[in-house]
Amino acid sequence: MNKNEISEAFQQLQDHICRRVEQTDGVSTFQEDKWQRPEGGGGRTRIIKGEGVIEKGGVNFSEVHGKVTDMMRRNTEITADQFFATGVSIVLHPNNPHVPIIHMNVRYFELSDGKYWFGGGIDLTPHYIVKDQARAFHQGLKDICDKYDSSFYPKFKVWADDYFYLPHRDETRGVGGIFFDHIKESDSLTKDQLFNFCKDLGEAFPELYKYQVSLGKDLDFSEREIDWRNTRRGRYVEFNLVHDRGTKFGLVSGGRTESILMSLPATAQWEYCKPIEPGSGEESTLRLLSKEIDWINA
């Protein structure tokens, strides 16, 4: 597949995911803003908000191209002049504290000298961690990975643990998932197969989330759970603004701020040294915000 076919397929993936997320939400529909990047390319930002399952979320497609900047060169071995990047990025913040926040990204990067790679990730951030739900999520991701390469899940799961981590809190963002970057064709997998892996992940995303939603959306909650949800959202803000590479890269490279920061929740809160009740769901969640938990066998 060439870059235009990949970009086209990512747009279809965005369409597909939006339709399925709307069904899962049950109330709201996506509103689209098309935008152009002055230096080349643009995107379709799609935002959903309301009283359904999702309080605030975005499913964004972008395809940008142009001159390789000094910033891009800094951390990689790029010698080419021109780049092309396309991808789909998603963050969904639910209303009900018993439904997890979810994030997904798949992306394709190509240089004018012909070098290319795929990257992406999916991770789940429950406000309250339930082991069975985390297991189901990881099993779903492992099933997709295993269709392509049995080394993917173990490798990409650890990569996610390391990536979706807040060192200043010594907490993972949630129960993790998978993260991968710079994957290229090899003896065992062609470029088309790598693309299909990203596409499979993208198509599985709304189904994996639908299952998570089904387990939490009808559970009761009170001010206490809302307070905790907003506190966990505060951590999500910390991760995205302090650590997330995509967010940082976007903001400093002159990306469209409103599209990049669609990942932030409608509300968040911070309490100094928030007290945690021993034996509570909040306490057990904090204890499980840890790397190296083998969720599939937890």
Add this chain to the structure above:
Amino acid sequence: MNKNEISEAFQQLQDHICRRVEQTDGVSTFQEDKWQRPEGGGGRTRIIKGEGVIEKGGVNFSEVHGKVTDMMRRNTEITADQFFATGVSIVLHPNNPHVPIIHMNVRYFELSDGKYWFGGGIDLTPHYIVKDQARAFHQGLKDICDKYDSSFYPKFKVWADDYFYLPHRDETRGVGGIFFDHIKESDSLTKDQLFNFCKDLGEAFPELYKYQVSLGKDLDFSEREIDWRNTRRGRYVEFNLVHDRGTKFGLVSGGRTESILMSLPATAQWEYCKPIEPGSGEESTLRLLSKEIDWINA
């Protein structure tokens, strides 16, 4: 003055400011946490929260010392082995949207080879900008600066405009104030005079804020103003987590996270492409979030 005298004076400054802020708040008192830094030094974090003028705020003192880290060397010409740093840092988030957020920091840094410098800043972040209030604030800062060096205010005002700025929003954080770093004794000012400049700023801080509070604290507000206050707080979070050097340095260098992030508000919110009513106070505020406004003559 030597470093121990400066540290002692900063602790007295913290005591003084806490007393005065409590009077201005009218309801709440500060709660103190003392902490130790494993590598050397520690601090006194003092937090105020409640239903008075201040919803959430902190007045922190710290005195840390130890081995110069690679991180510290990166952006400066430090060759010495050991550093000593002491300072007072303040952020106050008020309940009433008509009262501005305020921030102040004064700090002293010394190296084992005898090099030292002072730094600091004060800036005001009104949720709704009122020109007369911004003028009074800047005039107060200029009066203090002018007692020491007539070049200070013009120089430090521009420095604040450049520092308290969100490039990804093309907005200043608020109406600015003054910012300075690496100031040392010179032909015109001794080290003691520079310390007195920092002390004068610190002592003026609660009086300047008391005046700002008096103008806004009894004004009515509704859901609309709370919504806007929380949106502006969202920008404050963006600045502190994406740009603020003190916050970033603290988080990556293993500082006490809860003390560093006392600067974050109790609540914040983000709305995608928030609509702004033409001719409203929100719109005029956005228009005034701009560098290079000469507030004293505005």
